[in-house]
Structure formats: C-alpha cells, structure tokens
Amino acid sequence: MRQTSSSGDCGSSSSLATPVLTLDLDLNRVLGMATALYGVGIALRPRWLAAPCGLPMRADGSVPPATRVLVAALGARDAAIGAAMVAARDARSRRLVTACRIASDLSDALVFGTMPAGDRASRTKAAAIALSWGALCAWSLRTPPTAVATAGGGITDGTGTAVRRCR
Numbered sequence: 001m002r003q004t005s006s007s008g009d010c011g012s013s014s015s016l017a018t019p020v021l022t023l024d025l026d027l028n029r030v031l032g033m034a035t036a037l038y039g040v041g042i043a044l045r046p047r048w049l050a051a052p053c054g055l056p057m058r059a060d061g062s063v064p065p066a067t068r069v070l071v072a073a074l075g076a077r078d079a080a081i082g083a084a085m086v087a088a089r090d091a092r093s094r095r096l097v098t099a100c101r102i103a104s105d106l107s108d109a110l111v112f113g114t115m116p117a118g119d120r121a122s123r124t125k126a127a128a129i130a131l132s133w134g135a136l137c138a139w140s141l142r143t144p145p146t147a148v149a150t151a152g153g154g155i156t157d158g159t160g161t162a163v164r165r166c167r
Contacts, residue, residue: 032085039078053061
C-alpha cells in the first residue's frame with residue numbers, strides 16, 4: 001500500500017494535498033502476499049509443510065513438537081519476508097528483501113533436498129518447489145511494476161512514487 005498525493009494542476013509540490021492509498025499489484029507484491037499467507041498458514045497448520053516434505057510425523061498423522069517448532073520458525077520467517085516484499089517502498093528495498101526471499105528458498109532447497117529424513121521423492125519435490133519459488137521471485141524483479149490510478153486522479157508508477165498529471 002502506498003500513501004500518495006495527487007493534484008489536478010501542475011503547481012508546486014505543496015499543492016499535492018489529497019492523500020490517497022493505493023495497492024500496487026505487480027507480480028513481486030503478489031508473490032510477497034502469497035509468501036506471507038503461506039507462512040502464517042504453515043505456522044498455524046504445520047502439517048501443510050511437514051507431510052509433503054517428509055518431515056517426521058507421528059503414526060496417527062499428527063505433527064510432533066520438534067517438527068512443529070521447526071515449521072513454525074519457517075512460517076514466521078516466510079510471513080516476515082513476504083510482508084516486507086509487500087511493504088517495500090522503493091525498488092532498492094524491494095530488490096533487497098526479494099534477495100532475502102531467494103536466499104531462503106535456495107537454503108530450503110539445499111536442506112530439504114539433502115536431509116536424511118523422509119523418502120527421496122518427498123525430498124526432491126520439496127527442493128524443486130523451493131527452487132521454483134525462488135526462481136519465480138527472481139524473475140518477478142525483472143517484471144516492471146504497473147502504474148496504478150489513484151482515487152484523486154493521480155498515478156503512482158508502481159514503486160510508490162506519485163506521478164502528477166497536468167490537466
């Protein structure tokens with residue numbers, strides 16, 4: 001979300017008086033939202049990550065406490081990084097936080113792909129998903145942000161910068 005100002009004339013910057021909130025929905029922000037929601041989801045329901053990744057589970061299908069703690073930590077990390085991807089106010093910040101997301105995905109792929117627990121198919125699937133998500137996040141940095149019209153008639157350029165229109 002961005003707070004921008006807009007004005008119908010080309011006066012000084014002090015004439016930009018109408019605050020408007022916009023939500024720039026480019027691919028990087030959408031991936032950030034998805035990452036944050038998934039992080040909260042697995043923190044609340046650790047089975048969503050533990051079972052498909054082949055992490056230790058009980059015979060009755062419940063998640064043991066040690067696995068629950070690990071998954072909650074990963075969920076908290078993903079929620080924080082995802083929220084930061086959504087909230088990044090400029091291109092430099094967005095690149096930095098997305099680099100953190102990509103590094104997390106690469107480390108997840110390495111850990112899940114080489115862990116001794118679980119069957120080989122589960123490990124391979126977990127590593128492939130992490131690598132794919134990291135690659136998608138990297139690619140999203142190449143996608144230009146979209147311009148979003150604001151309620152006051154102004155336009156933001158997708159990086160949160162207000163672009164004034166002269167009438």
